[in-house]
Amino acid sequence: MSRGPAALVSRAIDWPFEALQRALGAARMPYVFVAPNLLVFGIFVAAPMILNVWYAVTGGTQLMPGDRPFVGAANFAELLDCTNHFVVATCKQDRFWRAVGNTAWFVVFQVVGLVLISLVTALILNRRMPWRGFFRAVFFYPVLLSPVVVALIWKWILQPDGVLNAVVVANGGTRIPFLLDPSWAFIWTIVVSIWAHMGFYTLILLAGLQAIPSDLYEAAEMDGTAHVRVFWRITMPLLMPNMMVVLVLALIRAVQSFDEIFVLTGGGPGTATQYIVQFIYETAFANQTHILGLAAAASMLVGGVLLVLTLLQLAASAQAKRSEAKR
Amino acid sequence: MANLSLRGIVREFGPLRVIHGIDLDVAQGEFVVFVGPSGCGKSTLLRMIAGLDRPDGGDVLIDGVRVNERRAAERGLAMVFQSYALYPHMTVRQNLAFGLENQRMAQAEIDRRIGDAARMLQIEHLLQRKPGQLSGGQRQRVAIGRTVTREPGIFLFDEPLSNLDAELRVQMRVELSALHKRLKATMIYVTHDQTEAMTMADRIVVLRGGRVEQAGSPLELYNRPANKFVAGFIGSPRMNFLDAVTREGRNVVVDDMPPLAVPAAAETSDGEPVTLGVRPEHLGFVETAGLPGTVDIVEQMGGESYVYVTLANGARLTVRRPGQTALSTGDAVRICIEGAAHLFSRAEGEPAIAPRVRA
Incomplete structure (x- = not known):
């Protein structure tokens, strides 16, 4: 391995990943690399989207999803309700x-x-x-x-x-x-x-x-x-x-x-x-x-x-x- | 049909002069080919004739009338572009009709012209297709068809065959020549390919660095090149060049090798340094005398053979022999001149002692 600060940095980054790869096996490593992005996407995009569907079919003013009563399509009906x-x-x-x-x-x-x-x-x-x-x-x-x-x-x-x-x-x-x-x-x-x-x-x-x-x-x-x-x-x-x-x-x-x-x-x-x-x-x-x-x-x-x-x-x-x- | 004259045409791009005062006359019905290496100004010259570019000096005359200020469409010309420049979103028929519609031509006349051109170029079955659905050769025909329907005074071609494969190029060459004979039209054709120039032209104009090096019939250029550049550019394989010195009025000597008999040398003074130019087909092999060398590679084409030889002084020559040859790599040979030889002045390079041909 070469010397110099760049080599030092790359070795410092390398060892945790090498340890991880030894523990998980090379085949699972791609998931490790995708995980951070997936986590962000999951928390800020996917989960809210799914939650949104639940909120849309429940009523009341409670924030916690479990506390909200199911109302079916009532919210849609109210939005579309015109004489x-x-x-x-x-x-x-x-x-x-x-x-x-x-x-x-x-x-x-x-x-x-x-x-x-x-x-x-x-x-x-x-x-x-x-x-x-x-x-x-x-x-x-x-x-x-x-x-x-x-x-x-x-x-x-x-x-x-x-x-x-x-x-x-x-x-x-x-x-x-x-x-x-x-x-x-x-x-x-x-x-x-x-x-x-x-x-x-x-x-x-x-x-x-x-x-x-x-x-x-x-x-x-x-x-x-x-x-x-x-x-x-x-x-x-x-x-x-x-x-x-x-x-x-x-x-x-x-x-x-x-x-x-x-x-x-x-x-x-x-x-x-x-x-x-x-x-x-x-x-x-x-x-x-x-x-x-x-x-x-x-x-x-x-x-x-x-x-x-x-x-x-x-x-x-x-x-x-x-x-x-x-x- | 129209004739064309160029008078002292100059073109500059910023501080760079790319065309240095070109004079040229193209007669009615003539097929003239501008040929030269890339950057020689041949396309620029064509574009100035077309009206797509303006000269910085000199005049373009069509049928004796100065057309410098006339727009391209008003010059009565039509052009085939290297890329064909077919409108990709229009059918072949629409492509052919587009220019005619611009002239507000009657529909019946448009139909007649498209019908005639399509029949002549055998593209009738393609009229409803779009350019993207055509092969290279078919697009080429459509591009030519578009110029034919315009019935122009002069046809302009800008390297039209360079995007075709070798076989199709030969075929289109023949067809273009036939088209010229049939329409008896004035045609100006730009190419960097000397074979196209030799096979199609009534007259070839060899350009280099924005100047006319020589203009003449294909055989004139082949037999009597005005200088070393033309000699090297026209003819395939290329002419061989050797540095030599004239000797005793009849011979030239290449380094310390035995003298070669070159009658043209009679017109030179003794001991003059020259460049000897001999075409591959004008070299032969002898038993004694001649220039000694070794065969590098032999290309057997069947009908003829190319023998590549390195001389004792390291110079390389190409020898073209009819039929097949028994020579092979490593053979020792002696080379003599069996046809025309040309002598060019070595100082300043080109402007020759005058091209000389052995009778």
């Missing part, structure tokens, strides 16, 4: 339905905006231009920020005496309650969420654009193809697999939106920006009575929706891989 499903106010859990409605609108606007803006940004960043590397980094930078930091930055911009209002006032306008007016607050949750995440999707689309051989564009040029036609007939069809991945990923993450919006608006004003994950969080942990069963049932419903979207995403990336292979 008129088209009027939120007639629902027993109107806050749930409001959150569902808010989330639905949020998802539609956020995803469409996100995909379009990411696409345009990727198209621009794919062109030959000065400082291209710098701009690529700039657009990706927000993705690296913690959601809380994102929210605090924007709060600082949007609050009544914030930066944006300073600009408005300086230009002779009156202050706008960006986060206190329901419509404005809704719009800003979408804008902030797009700003925070677009770098990631831009990156995926940029990768897709760069995978399109430049020969095809030259062939199109020789063919005398107008720019618009090149975009619709060549760029878009060849970018479609990446677009599908981006679309479905963006959908899933939009449904899950919570952290930066919770810090930015707290769901307000009123319930104007309360989305489904926040409803679940507050029902279970933040309200005075912790109605765990209802929250668990709601999260199972959301989980069902996400499952469908995830399957779509898997199918989309499988298709992307296939067409990549064909190219």
Whole structure:
């Protein structure tokens, strides 16, 4: 064996594993290496998921699973209980339905905006231009920020005496309650969420654009193809697999939106920006009575929706891989 | 059909000049091949003709009209790319129709042209398939078909056969020549493969370092190479080169070996250092005199034989003999010249004393 500090360290790490292997046999060693990760996954993902199912079919406000009375589908029934499903106010859990409605609108606007803006940004960043590397980094930078930091930055911009209002006032306008007016607050949750995440999707689309051989564009040029036609007939069809991945990923993450919006608006004003994950969080942990069963049932419903979207995403990336292979 | 003229074409990439003022005329209906090693500027030149790249100096003229500022599509050209550049998401038919639709051509005319091209290239049964479902040779045909439907004044080919296997390459070579005869079209073809150049060209343009080394018919280049580079590039196996000194007006001497009779040496002064160039097929074996050497390896092709010889001074030669040979590794041989020999000036390398051929 060689000398030196590295050798010393490696010997120090080696002996417990060697002892373990002597005790267990080489065939069982892989389990030893997988165990730490499995433990974390088990405690923080698998066990809560199973527990969640139990909470969803039990009632009361007790925390310990053994103390909770079995109620069957009563929690689901309560969530879905409306005299008129088209009027939120007639629902027993109107806050749930409001959150569902808010989330639905949020998802539609956020995803469409996100995909379009990411696409345009990727198209621009794919062109030959000065400082291209710098701009690529700039657009990706927000993705690296913690959601809380994102929210605090924007709060600082949007609050009544914030930066944006300073600009408005300086230009002779009156202050706008960006986060206190329901419509404005809704719009800003979408804008902030797009700003925070677009770098990631831009990156995926940029990768897709760069995978399109430049020969095809030259062939199109020789063919005398107008720019618009090149975009619709060549760029878009060849970018479609990446677009599908981006679309479905963006959908899933939009449904899950919570952290930066919770810090930015707290769901307000009123319930104007309360989305489904926040409803679940507050029902279970933040309200005075912790109605765990209802929250668990709601999260199972959301989980069902996400499952469908995830399957779509898997199918989309499988298709992307296939067409990549064909190219 | 169109003719093409290049006048003093210059192209620079930043501080690097890659094309140094090229002048060239391509006549209507001519099949011209640009050949040269990688980096010689042949593809850059083709791209400037196509309009995919702009020269930094000089003019491109098509049918006598300066087209420097014209976009690629307005030059009346069509190009086959090395990668074929077929649109992968379109069927073969859509690929063929795409450029014609851009011109807002009537559907009946598009159908007629696609039908004609598909019949000529035998791809009728592939029209509904996508490029991913085709073999390399089939894609090649479709790429050619796409240019044929455009009915261009000049066809441009950028190393179109380099992605095909050897057998298919030979077959496509023959078909391209046939296509040229049939369409009587002007064609400009870029390749690094001298065999493709020799077999297809009416005229070969040998490029190196962004300059034209020589332009002429295949046999002109083979028989009368303008310099050592062309001599070494054209012909396969490659021409043999030996450092030698002229002697007594008729001979050259390679190191201390017996003198070789090279009539071309008559035009040189005595004692001039030269590079002697002899093609493998112009070397033979003799009993006495000649250059002594040892056989390294013998390749028996059946119809002909390649004998690789190391001379007494360490230089290596390739000798190509018709038929089969009884020689084998280790045999002592003596080598003489049995055909054309070329003398190139050794100073400065290439620009020869003038290529000389023994009559």
